[in-house]
Amino acid sequence: MDELREPRFWDKPIEALTRTQWEALCDGCGRCCLHKIEDEDTGEVIGTNVACRLLELGTARCGDYRNRRALVPDCLRLTHRLAREVPWLPSTCAYRLRAEGKPLHSWHYLECGDRDAVHKAGVSVIGKAISEVLAGPIEEHIVEDDFWPDEDGVTK
Numbered sequence: 590m591d592e593l594r595e596p597r598f599w600d601k602p603i604e605a606l607t608r609t610q611w612e613a614l615c616d617g618c619g620r621c622c623l624h625k626i627e628d629e630d631t632g633e634v635i636g637t638n639v640a641c642r643l644l645e646l647g648t649a650r651c652g653d654y655r656n657r658r659a660l661v662p663d664c665l666r667l668t669h670r671l672a673r674e675v676p677w678l679p680s681t682c683a684y685r686l687r688a689e690g691k692p693l694h695s696w697h698y699l700e701c702g703d704r705d706a707v708h709k710a711g712v713s714v715i716g717k718a719i720s721e722v723l724a725g726p727i728e729e730h731i732v733e734d735d736f737w738p739d740e741d742g743v744t745k
């Protein structure tokens with residue numbers, strides 16, 4: 590836990606973070622837990638608002654984080670390399686931002702001390718997602734970029 594007391598550890602290069610600090614980077618938006626569709630012809634990744642069945646839509650938290658990869662085999666464990674390479678992480682994702690050498694946003698709990706700020710900024714899945722259990726055909730749940738507020742949490 591002392592690792593999390595290190596002043597502004599989140600500003601360090603991602604390779605310099607301890608595992609605990611790396612885990613703490615997540616802003617809790619839940620958006621990496623939304624399904625994507627890949628266009629077979631172009632390879633383009635298209636976003637939807639359909640959530641993994643484990644995602645708790647009222648809190649944007651995984652319902653079984655410890656066992657998630659056993660329960661959902663294609664759930665990815667985010668690594669330094671993936672943070673740099675996967676095209677579908679939202680532009681607001683703390684891992685993506687730090688992998689690109691950018692600072693966290695003012696609503697990130699590490700910056701403002703408020704775990705709910707990400708939700709108040711409208712950047713998280715709360716109020717925006719539907720569970721895959723209820724969604725029906727995923728093609729009916731495609732969302733455009735303007736579905737989400739911009740990087741500062743301002744609705745477009």
Ligand code: SF4
Nearest residue numbers: 615616618619621682
């Ligand atoms: S998109 Fe990034 S910041 Fe948001 S929940 Fe997923 S890993 Fe965490």
